[in-house]
Amino acid sequence: MRATPQIHTPQDEPVDHGILERRAQSVGHLFRDRVAASADRPAFLHAVPSGDGEDWVTVTWREADEVVRELGAGIIALGVEPEDRVAIASGTRYEWALADLAIMVAGAATTTIYPTTIADDVAFILSDSGTKVVFAENAEQLEKLRSIRDRAPGVGKVVLMEGAPDGDDWTLTLDELRRLGREYLDGDPGAVDARIDATRADQLATIIYTSGTTGRPKGVRLPHSCWTYEGAAVEAIDIIREDDLQYLWLPLAHVFGKNLLTLPLQIGFATAIDGRIDKIVDNLAVVKPTFMGAAPRIFEKAYARVQMMMEEEGGLKLKLFRAASDTGRQVSELRERGEAPSGLLARKHAVLDKLVGSKIRDRFGGNVRFFISGSAALNQDVARWFDGMGMLVAEGYGLTETSAASFVNRIRAYRYGTVGWQLPGIDVRIAEDGEVLLRGPGNMEGYHNNPEATAETIDADGWLHTGDIGELDERGFLRITDRKKDLFKTSGGKYVAPAVIESTFKGLCPYASQLIVHGADRNFVSALVTLDPDAMEGWAAQHGMAGRPYAEVVSSDACREMVQGYVDELNAGLNRWETIKKFTILEHDLSIEDGELTPSLKLKRKVVAEKYKPLLDAHYSG
The missing domain is CATH 3.40.50.980 (Rossmann fold)
Known part of the structure; x- marks a missing residue:
């Protein structure tokens, strides 16, 4: 029962x-x-x-x-x-x-x-x-x-x-x-x-x-x-x-x-x-x-690394890993609903957790109770995989202007794809245009020497306008859709939320580092792709390119074919106007040093779009 x-x-x-x-x-x-x-x-x-x-x-x-x-x-x-x-x-x-x-x-x-x-x-x-x-x-x-x-x-x-x-x-x-x-x-x-x-x-x-x-x-x-x-x-x-x-x-x-x-x-x-x-x-x-806070990129890389190691091992180890991942996902879905596994699923999970899950936890020290993810959207599949392996990732949300944490998923109550409930003392409101407004003791005093910017961000009633689009579900969990300024319309008048698409792709493709979705006022969506250098070393060895320069590997026909397969998989789950029609693989990854990522590994979208404007424009030429 x-x-x-x-x-x-x-x-x-x-x-x-x-x-x-x-x-x-x-x-x-x-x-x-x-x-x-x-x-x-x-x-x-x-x-x-x-x-x-x-x-x-x-x-x-x-x-x-x-x-x-x-x-x-x-x-x-x-x-x-x-x-x-x-x-x-x-x-x-x-x-x-x-x-x-x-x-x-x-x-x-x-x-x-x-x-x-x-x-x-x-x-x-x-x-x-x-x-x-x-x-x-x-x-x-x-x-x-x-x-x-x-x-x-x-x-x-x-x-x-x-x-x-x-x-x-x-x-x-x-x-x-x-x-x-x-x-x-x-x-x-x-x-x-x-x-x-x-x-x-x-x-x-x-x-x-x-x-x-x-x-x-x-x-x-x-x-x-x-x-x-x-x-x-x-x-x-x-x-x-x-x-x-x-x-x-x-x-x-x-x-x-x-x-x-x-x-x-x-x-x-x-x-x-x-x-x-x-x-x-x-x-x-x-x-x-017992716990660690991190940006989503850290979890994405760790998940991809374990996945690729198992693919390289092959045989029984790969079969056990896939079985453990599948069983863990089922158990995670039950936990999210407040239920516990029973019967055959419980017994199967216990065996696979001992054979696989415990070994993966050992890679993280063996004592992790939970992780906290913040600063950008975390892919749901990646988060659920960690939970299935016995390490819950509690995604949270906040801004510099709110002293960081405003919302966080609890260990006792969480929902993937959301940033959880607000901390006690914080009020939340969703504006008519979908913007998340916050009011509470963590809100900033204002911007230093910048009263104009302060007045634009905090209204007369004390609500801080976050610049994020979101929605509250029936249980009070907040789901962030995208940055208000990052949403764009295609020339056909359809809205596209790039962050959701980018996060989904990074959960699908274990070799992905970044996907930068583009298409404001264009007749279709295109993208720039960067691949993780560490992950590509293993891929190159498997495809007869061991030791070759990174730029040569990611420029190869085989690599493009691999990425195209994951883009096709991504597109299968998107609305027609959101699908990526063209993409370019960059010959290097984005970096903090080059000003393309913030120190917390968040994409500087405008900087990247301007820097690679000729490549993006080329998607639409002819």
Whole structure:
């Protein structure tokens, strides 16, 4: 007899509203409270060189507090006042977390800068924000800062995280800043606590400059109340626990990464930090985390890699993998409806999970309870495959302007193809044109020095216009269709939502890296295709092209025929006006370095369309 489905809606979700009501006054308060509550528990793990390899070092909250207080006092000694801006120009690393916390306990505000940001934009960000001090990751970032020093005259000091300064009085090392802080605390032991005590909830905590595709980036002003709300709201819905271990590789200059750096202050779990994307899989096996946040591209690549490995193995292993994937999908569909597998399906799944699923989980460390996906749409089939293998991917949604998380699928209630329910305290409305409007404690204060843009985004009633098109289903799950600005009409007057088509293709084709759908005011839809270099190495070996250059492989007739097969499969599920009639395979993948992807691996659609305009135009010539 089939069990009665456990159907949930946001109205019956168990939420501890007391956590929201008791939330901390500032991030500095949050950190100090966490140290008091969890002094000898692990706070951070980070890799350090050891012989020919690396060792992971664990830092307790008490140990982190000592460093953070010294750095915070050092910042105060440099003349930084409350709400003064201190920038961090660095990739994701342990020192980023220390620097940010030091800025918080000093009562100042963090300005985030991606290490890949071009010098011209760095100059604008430093000048526009009024930054006084910059934490620079290494010599490369220091050289960039030197090249624009005359355009950022307010920067009085640069603190170098790695390497030695050139001996001038503009730079100092982290150790020198700590020494300066210790000297300051010798004279005023209560200086840091006084700054924390004086920090109000409405004071500026962070300015995050959006990585705009045209024009200057806009600085999103987020007060302390945004971050303390996010922490309290996530704890209130009971997704993450104190005994969890997070693996954090996302760019901390991005709001998603910054949010995941704030949550442990509220909840108390430990975080392993390493921003090297090429080390994720290796590190997961060592760190053995219980959860990780990532962009969809990471899940797509992992799924494609496992799929191709099994294809190469062939024989019994491939048959078992396919059977496990099929059974896992059936079980995932039941779970989504609030049901559990029974009878033959349950027994079959248990056997295949032991033979296949457990081995796949081991590749991710063996302890993963769930993943969080954000920053772009995740293909439903990819997400469901992970769930079938015992690792739920909870897709979420938010903007820099909403402090990251506004919606997230719960572990107890989720629906694939949606971004879940809103966090407690957030109101949502769908406008007449389908745009998602949000109002709540996580919304930004506004854009820095840009009241016109602020007025365009937040209306008189406090609703933030997200720029995303979406719909709420009968159970309150939000489905995002596309970016409002990315929707286009063909010359025949039919609307096309490119992101949905692109996500679907990447779920179908294990070799795909990017699909860029084009066709505004054209009589049909065309596309640019890029293929994953790692995946194509295996494909090339199977097709007699081992060792040949990537450009030669992807330009071959065999490769085009392979891609055409997947495009045909994609088209079979699309409306006639959405189908891709022509496509070009680029001879290289898109990259962050070339400005085609954001640091969170999101497509810069306008940049790509302009850069490859001749190729796109050629689809329609003749």
